[in-house]
Structure formats: structure tokens, C-alpha cells
Amino acid sequence: MVLTRCILLSASAAKLGDLALCSVRGLTTATATANACYGKMSGWQIHSYGNPQEEVQFSDGIKMPTLKSPTQLLVKVKAASVNPIDVAMINGYGASVLNTLRCKDGGIEFPLVLGRDFCGEIVQKGLGISSRELEVGDEVWGVVPVHLQGCHADYVAVEKYCLFKKPSNLSKIDASAVLYAGLTAWSGLYLTGHLGDLLGAISPVGGGRGKKVLVLGASGGVGTLAVQMLLAEGVEVFATCSADAMQLVSNLGVHYLLDYNDPTHVQSIASVGRFDIVLDCAGKGTEYASEVPWLFDQYITFNSPVLKNIDAHGFGAGMYRNAAELVRSNVTALNSRQGPVKWGYFMPAPQGIAYLQRLVEKGKLLPVVEKVYPFAKTLEAYERIEQKHLRGKIVIDFE
Numbered sequence: 585m586v587l588t589r590c591i592l593l594s595a596s597a598a599k600l601g602d603l604a605l606c607s608v609r610g611l612t613t614a615t616a617t618a619n620a621c622y623g624k625m626s627g628w629q630i631h632s633y634g635n636p637q638e639e640v641q642f643s644d645g646i647k648m649p650t651l652k653s654p655t656q657l658l659v660k661v662k663a664a665s666v667n668p669i670d671v672a673m674i675n676g677y678g679a680s681v682l683n684t685l686r687c688k689d690g691g692i693e694f695p696l697v698l699g700r701d702f703c704g705e706i707v708q709k710g711l712g713i714s715s716r717e718l719e720v721g722d723e724v725w726g727v728v729p730v731h732l733q734g735c736h737a738d739y740v741a742v743e744k745y746c747l748f749k750k751p752s753n754l755s756k757i758d759a760s761a762v763l764y765a766g767l768t769a770w771s772g773l774y775l776t777g778h779l780g781d782l783l784g785a786i787s788p789v790g791g792g793r794g795k796k797v798l799v800l801g802a803s804g805g806v807g808t809l810a811v812q813m814l815l816a817e818g819v820e821v822f823a824t825c826s827a828d829a830m831q832l833v834s835n836l837g838v839h840y841l842l843d844y845n846d847p848t849h850v851q852s853i854a855s856v857g858r859f860d861i862v863l864d865c866a867g868k869g870t871e872y873a874s875e876v877p878w879l880f881d882q883y884i885t886f887n888s889p890v891l892k893n894i895d896a897h898g899f900g901a902g903m904y905r906n907a908a909e910l911v912r913s914n915v916t917a918l919n920s921r922q923g924p925v926k927w928g929y930f931m932p933a934p935q936g937i938a939y940l941q942r943l944v945e946k947g948k949l950l951p952v953v954e955k956v957y958p959f960a961k962t963l964e965a966y967e968r969i970e971q972k973h974l975r976g977k978i979v980i981d982f983e
């Protein structure tokens with residue numbers, strides 16, 4: 585069994601010409617190919633929670649993931665993005681809930697590999713996947729649900745619903761930078777915000793025509809993609825960012841852009857009238873909805889306190905606080921003629937990937953990539969996320 589896997593992986597990796605030696609943190613390591621023959625791979629992992637500088641370690645002896653169901657595939661990662669949640673998870677964010685889910689799925693808490701979205705090549709597939717769906721050798725893009733071992737390692741095992749063929753008009757770097765942030769924006773706008781049906785509302789004239797959406801934090805990973813999705817729908821897009829990001833966001837095509845450090849921006853936005861959706865991609869949270877005088881049908885924030893409250897107070901008391909916060913924000917908002925305040929979440933849904941794929945293929949969605957780090961400098965990529973003020977996405981190039 586071990587021998588079979590070794591041959592499969594070798595054949596595929598050799599096709600990639602992956603025979604050079606690489607050096608990580610001063611250690612000379614054999615390639616992914618050679619490692620794989622011994623059931624081992626290289627990657628970055630943590631053994632306990634803390635800060636990235638102390639906890640994130642490179643290893644070339646990580647156990648290769650194995651397929652646990654007939655609908656799983658093994659992917660050799662070529663590029664992966666780094667998201668704020670990776671660094672938050674190193675700090676222990678969501679540990680109670682995520683670890684419960686992980687253990688329920690037969691996993692263990694440590695060592696833990698971070699990394700949620702990637703581009704790569706299929707090297708092995710389960711028996712439940714037909715050749716019409718996906719084949720060994722296909723270039724793919726995909727996501728890993730947050731409670732599972734991530735993709736900041738040579739190989740990652742994923743269920744087929746998390747994996748699609750990579751759009752041919754995207755480079756591997758760009759392809760690795762879309763899905764986590766893009767599925768967050770998609771889920772906020774369509775699952776939570778009902779902007780259209782699950783596959784979007786795209787029509788020749790734009791299904792969102794006549795609608796007004798305000799995007800807070802349009803300069804970050806989620807914001808830059810949310811803006812492009814809304815523009816593709818024909819929505820009138822208002823956005824906020826800081827002064828140094830205005831050129832970047834304006835190049836995306838937003839209709840009205842405001843510097844959130846300018847104290848007059850709150851009143852300027854209030855004078856626009858009612859928004860169909862205010863989408864908070866800036867981490868402002870639920871309370872902010874009642875602090876501003878804006879009118880909206882819905883305020884959707886991705887800064888949900890759910891996991892944080894459960895981490896801090898346990899499941900029962902944490903959920904009580906979550907419900908109390910949501911009720912409080914909604915009562916205040918509704919009293920001020922505002923609409924409901926909701927939480928939005930990343931959702932690894934195939935409908936969302938299909939939607940994003942369609943936009944990319946139509947040339948309507950392209951990620952903004954701030955910087956690409958080589959695999960050997962993954963720790964620096966985590967440090968860049970810690971510094972905040974991101975302009976689009978941070979990517980790790982494995983090749």
C-alpha cells in the first residue's frame with residue numbers, strides 16, 4: 585500500500601520536473617518528491633498556540649496526508665495564500681470549536697498546518713471520483729475547511745467539493761489568492777445578504793442593477809474581491825479605505841470612494857441615502873452598525889464574535905453572549921430605522937467556487953496580490969499579515 589502511493593506520487597512529481605534541492609532555514613532538504621517516497625513532506629506547522637515567531641516551525645518530516653474517503657483527492661500544492669485567520673489560529677483563535685470538530689473528524693490538535701486556499705496539481709484521487717470530474721495531473725484550485733489540516737505544506741488532502749479545475753486564464757499565484765476571501769465575500773453577499781441566487785445574479789445587464797452597496801475595508805483581501813463581484817452584478821458600489829489605498833481601490837472601478845480617516849466621511853455616506861447592504865470587510869463588528877447614522881436594509885459583518893466568545897467563556901456562556909450581542913445590535917439598529925445586523929462567514933461551498941470561476945473566466949474578477957513570498961520565507965508572510973494594513977492578498981510560492 586505504501587509502495588503504491590510512493591510510485592503514484594513519484595510519477596506525478598517527476599512530471600513537474602521537481603528534482604532540485606531546496607534550502608529552508610539553512611537546512612538542506614530533499615524535494616517533495618523524495619520526501620513523499622518515505623511518506624513524508626515539507627511544511628510549516630505549530631505545536632502549540634502563541635505568536636508566529638515562536639510557534640511556527642518548518643519541518644521536512646511531516647506525515648503525508650492520506651485519503652480518508654473515496655471522494656478525497658491528494659494535491660501537490662504549487663502556491664497558497666495566507667489569510668488573517670492563519671495568524672489568528674496560531675494565536676489560538678477558535679481553538680475550542682475547531683479542535684472539537686477536528687477530533688470528531690479523526691484528526692488531532694497538534695501539530696497543526698495552517699493555510700486555507702491553494703492552487704496545485706492532483707497526484708492521487710479516491711475511487712469515488714470519475715475521470716469526467718477530476719483526473720490525476722489536473723491543475724486545480726481549492727479550499728480547506730477551517731478545522732482541517734491546511735495547505736502550507738507540500739501536499740494537502742481535500743474533499744472533491746472543495747476542488748475545481750483551475751481557470752486557465754489565471755496564473756497559479758492568482759489562483760491561490762481567490763477562494764478563501766472570495767467565498768467569504770460570496771457567502772456574505774449571497775447566503776447572508778440574498779443579493780441574488782446562489783450562483784449570483786449575473787445577466788447581460790447585471791442582476792444587481794439599481795442596488796447600492798457600501799463596502800467597508802475595500803483595500804483588503806475580502807474587500808478587493810467583494811467590490812469586483814458587486815461591480816460585475818451592476819451594483820452601485822460605495823467603498824471606504826485609507827488614503828494610501830485610494831488609487832488601488834479606485835482602479836477596481838468603485839463608483840464612490842471615501843477615506844475613512846477623514847472625519848467627514850460618516851456624514852458624506854449618510855447623505856447618500858439608504859444602502860441595500862453595508863458589507864463590513866474592515867473588522868468593524870456589530871456595534872459599529874448602531875454607532876453610524878447610515879440607513880441600510882442589512883449590515884453584514886465578517887467580524888463575528890462567535891468563536892472568540894466560546895474560546896473565552898465556554899460553549900454555553902459563549903453562545904449566550906453571542907445571542908445577546910446580536911439581539912442588542914439588532915434592537916438598536918431597528919430602532920434607528922436601520923435593517924438587521926448579521927454575521928457573515930467563509931463558506932466552502934461548490935456553488936460559490938463555481939460562481940467565482942465564472943467571474944474569473946469572464947475576466948471580471950482578478951485578485952489583488954500585494955506580495956509573493958517563496959515557500960522558504962513563509963514565516964515572513966505570516967509576519968506581514970500580523971502587521972495589518974494589507975492591500976489585497978499575500979501568497980506563498982512553493983516552486
Ligand SMILES: NC(=O)C1=CN([C@@H]2O[C@H](COP(=O)(O)OP(=O)(O)OC[C@H]3O[C@@H](n4cnc5c(N)ncnc54)[C@H](OP(=O)(O)O)[C@@H]3O)[C@@H](O)[C@H]2O)C=CC1
Binds near residue numbers: 668804844868930973
Ligand atoms: N467570518 C469569517 O468567516 C471571515 C472573517 N474575515 C474577517 O473579515 C475581515 C476582512 O478580511 P481580509 O480582507 O482578509 O482582511 P485584510 O486585513 O486583508 O483587510 C482589511 C482591510 O481593511 C482596511 N481597514 C482597516 N480598518 C478600516 C476601517 N476602519 N475602514 C475601512 N478600511 C479599514 C485595512 O487597511 P488599513 O488598515 O490600512 O486601512 C485592510 O486593507 C477581517 O476582519 C477578517 O478577520 C475574513 C474571512 C473570513
